[in-house]
Amino acid sequence: MPELAVTVAVPKAREAARAGRKPVPPEELAVHVSIANPSDRSVPFNVLQAQHPSLALEVEGPSGMRVLLPPPSAPSEAELGRGEPIEPGSSVTLEYRAFLDPALGPGTFRARYVGRVPALGGTPDDPLVSDWVDFEVPPPPPWPKPWWPYPWRYAFDRLRRYIDIVLFWRKCRRVWEAEVDEAVSETITNAPPGSEAWNGTYGWRARFHLRIEQSTCRVIVTVRIRVTGAVTPAQQTAWETAIEGAWSNIFKLCAASRCCGNGYAIVADVQFVSSGEHQVVVAGASTVNMGNWGAADAVDVRHEFGHMLGALDEYFTVNGTDFGPGRQATGAIMNNPANAPVARHYELVRTQSQALMGAACTTKAAADPC
Amino acid sequence: MLQARLTVEPSRSARPEELRAEGTLTNVGDEPEEVRPALLASPSLALEITGRSGAPVPLPPPPVPGLEEANIRLAAGEEHRVVFASFAPAWLEPGGYRVRLRYRPSAQEPVVSDWVGFEVG
Numbered sequence: 087m088p089e090l091a092v093t094v095a096v097p098k099a100r101e102a103a104r105a106g107r108k109p110v111p112p113e114e115l116a117v118h119v120s121i122a123n124p125s126d127r128s129v130p131f132n133v134l135q136a137q138h139p140s141l142a143l144e145v146e147g148p149s150g151m152r153v154l155l156p157p158p159s160a161p162s163e164a165e166l167g168r169g170e171p172i173e174p175g176s177s178v179t180l181e182y183r184a185f186l187d188p189a190l191g192p193g194t195f196r197a198r199y200v201g202r203v204p205a206l207g208g209t210p211d212d213p214l215v216s217d218w219v220d221f222e223v224p225p226p227p228p229w230p231k232p233w234w235p236y237p238w239r240y241a242f243d244r245l246r247r248y249i250d251i252v253l254f255w256r257k258c259r260r261v262w263e264a265e266v267d268e269a270v271s272e273t274i275t276n277a278p279p280g281s282e283a284w285n286g287t288y289g290w291r292a293r294f295h296l297r298i299e300q301s302t303c304r305v306i307v308t309v310r311i312r313v314t315g316a317v318t319p320a321q322q323t324a325w326e327t328a329i330e331g332a333w334s335n336i337f338k339l340c341a342a343s344r345c346c347g348n349g350y351a352i353v354a355d356v357q358f359v360s361s362g363e364h365q366v367v368v369a370g371a372s373t374v375n376m377g378n379w380g381a382a383d384a385v386d387v388r389h390e391f392g393h394m395l396g397a398l399d400e401y402f403t404v405n406g407t408d409f410g411p412g413r414q415a416t417g418a419i420m421n422n423p424a425n426a427p428v429a430r431h432y433e434l435v436r437t438q439s440q441a442l443m444g445a446a447c448t449t450k451a452a453a454d455p456c
Numbered sequence: 457m458l459q460a461r462l463t464v465e466p467s468r469s470a471r472p473e474e475l476r477a478e479g480t481l482t483n484v485g486d487e488p489e490e491v492r493p494a495l496l497a498s499p500s501l502a503l504e505i506t507g508r509s510g511a512p513v514p515l516p517p518p519p520v521p522g523l524e525e526a527n528i529r530l531a532a533g534e535e536h537r538v539v540f541a542s543f544a545p546a547w548l549e550p551g552g553y554r555v556r557l558r559y560r561p562s563a564q565e566p567v568v569s570d571w572v573g574f575e576v577g
Contacts (some may be wrong), residue, residue, distance in 0.1 A: 172562065197499055271514060272516075272517060274517075277521075279562065279563065280492075280562065281521055282560055282561075282562060282563050283495045283501045283502075283518075283560040283561070283566075284501065284518055284521060287512075287514055288500060288514050288515055288517045288518070289513075289514030289515070289516075290516040290517065290547075291516075291547050292547065314473065314477075314542070315541060315542075365546070366473045366542070366546040368473060368541050368542035370541055372497065372519075372539060373519060374497050374498035374499070374500070374501075374516060374518070374519050375459060375498050375499065375500045375515070375516045375518055375519060375543065376516040376517065377473070377542060377546065378498070378499070378541070378542060386519065386520065393516065393517055398517075399517050399520070401520060401521060402521075411521070411522065412520045412521040412522040413520060413521070413522035413523070421520070422520070422522055
């Protein structure tokens with residue numbers, strides 16, 4: 087439980103609502119955050135870091151869609167430190183102004199403080215979180231009406247329409263690309279008698295290239311693998327076919343954007359390389375972990391590929407969740423390698439895609455509507 | 457009674473995946489011993505790696521349990537040998553490490569080898 091306590095208020099929005107006035111435009115809203123120390127000891131807190139709304143606030147729009155905030159500026163030395171302690175019984179107040187897009191509205195939005203690191207009062211597993219605070223946002227202002235009379239107004243309107251068409255067309259041809267390299271860990275416990283060897287903490291790096299294409303409505307996840315050991319070209323092809331078949335076109339990302347209204351199909355692409363790899367795989371007699379694959383195996387390698395995308399194991403107890411024995415008939419691929427993945431196995435792909443596109447994404451089955 | 461030994465070759469490599477370890481479980485007792493080869497098949501299950509400071513180095517996740525070979529019966533004096541063609545994760549940072557073989561067939565104290573040092577870089 088975090089030692090600090092946090093409250094959030096949006097006073098101008100509250101006053102406008104009480105007085106029955108129109109909602110305050112987002113660029114005029116200020117979010118007030120108060121961080122208090124009710125404990126009996128000093129608690130470190132970095133006010134400079136907390137002043138960045140994108141580091142400390144979460145904002146959601148109507149229907150719960152996350153509103154992505156602008157990136158913070160490059161940190162200074164002071165912003166990277168643990169900060170100054172908040173003394174017992176003391177508090178600090180932060181005010182966030184002019185960080186919301188003027189074109190945000192309309193609708194009911196909500197904001198809260200979330201500190202997921204010690205410098206912001208919490209930890210990844212136990213963040214410092216305030217209650218949500220609602221505020222209304224008015225419709226964004228329309229394009230300004232030109233003051234010049236007809237026919238110039240007509241000409242301007244036509245020109246604006248053509249600009250919209252061109253920009254819309256260009257928007258649906260965008261491509262985003264990024265290299266993903268994330269540290270992943272899991273702790274397995276509760277292995278049954280005789281399987282205690284599985285209990286322990288494991289770590290690896292999920293590495294892949296992410297490419298999002300609006301023109302084809304696809305998210306292409308490429309893992310470059312350098313193979314050593316004895317494996318034939320046919321066996322390598324069998325690996326590739328098995329993996330791509332298991333992980334491609336099963337799920338899609340539904341993004342809050344005008345393009346690809348039916349979602350971006352997630353496609354897995356395995357490339358075997360001699361250098362510049364994301365992962366090294368040693369071919370051997372059997373598949374025994376993410377880096378050691380059976381040359382003749384085309385089943386368990388599908389599960390190991392899931393680890394390369396950041397998915398965790400789902401047998402025994404993993405990070406506190408009890409999944410039961412491995413290789414259950416109805417288990418998903420991270421429990422039973424012979425079966426299909428489920429949406430949560432693409433979570434790293436989803437969050438990275440969301441960050442790239444700057445639009446909230448949800449993972450859905452390929453056949454489901456967005 | 458089982459005794460574990462481990463060797464690493466080469467002792468130094470710029471590429472961690474080129475390090476090879478060979479482990480041996482020997483029955484040094486008078487009675488036969490049952491050995492479960494599945495517990496020795498994966499470096500993630502059978503090896504422990506630490507950095508110079510002693511901090512454990514997490515290995516990639518182990519294989520999904522449920523596909524096991526039959527136990528091996530070791531007569532007195534017999535040994536079971538396992539080879540880990542590539543036991544160190546490719547992302548290991550340059551530096552000195554230690555590794556040992558660990559055979560853990562139950563909740564009791566595992567059978568472990570001596571620590572063996574190796575270098576990456």
